[in-house]
Amino acid sequence: MFLAAPLVARSLLTALDVKMFVCYEHRLPQDIPVVVVSNHRSFLDAAILIEAVPRPLRIACHHYMGQTPIMREMVHLLGCFPLAEPGHRQQQFIERATDLLTPQQWVGLFPEGTQPMVEPTKAQQVGKFQRGFAHLAFRTPRPNLAVLPVAIASLEETVYPTIPIRWLRWFDASEPMFDRRGLHPMIVYRRANVLIGRPYWIKSEHRQQYWGKQAKKIATDLTEYCRQEIVELLSQGCY
Secondary structure, three states: OHHHHHHHHHHHHHHOOOEEEEEOHHHOOOOOOEEEEEOOOOOOHHHHHHHHOOOOEEEEEOHHHHOOOOHHHHHHHOOOEEOOOHHHHHHHHHHHHHHHOEOOEEEEEOOOOOHHHHOOOOOOOOOOOOOHHHHHHHHOOOOOEEEEEEEEEEEEEEEEEEEEHHHHHHOOOOOHHHOOOOEEEEEEEEEEEEEEOOOEEEOHHHHHHOOOOHHHHHHHHHHHHHHHHHHHHHHHHOO
């Protein structure tokens, strides 16, 4: 089924008449495993990343997306893998992503989590990044690895209200963002730029520093590097 993911992504973007343009393609790493991280505001973001990068891309998605009808089927067609419930989430993600990560197949994720999907945000706004992808980058046994920040910059979009946010608690009662009133927004891009950031190359000296009390700082530094890179790219690409 995953072999059909690029076709499914392209068909979805075509059906919704999404116009996208990829910038700075020369920054894409070659012939090594890559962890792709991106900002996240729309259900179309996974399809856009799959269309934009030159390798098969397996994207981690929120636990509830693997439980919710219709969304669950779309996640499956796009080759995404839902995260586990909170108690086992980080370890399961690292193990699963490590199994999938090769020079021929990349892994992607959205470090902002659920919040920007539930709370409408401006196109150039970026929330706090979670550090899971950084821990993956330093823990995975892949000897050569790059972390690639990618900005999805919306130039024109339409926002549709959909189901009550609280209904999503039926599929994931552990997510505090679902305990609120209002309708879940669905953002459909009309035009979007995809801007490739400067890769962060994971070197042996980085892994040597990743231990004990230093591990959190090293992971935080990488997390902030990717977030800041995306913020700067959005300042270029949203206008």
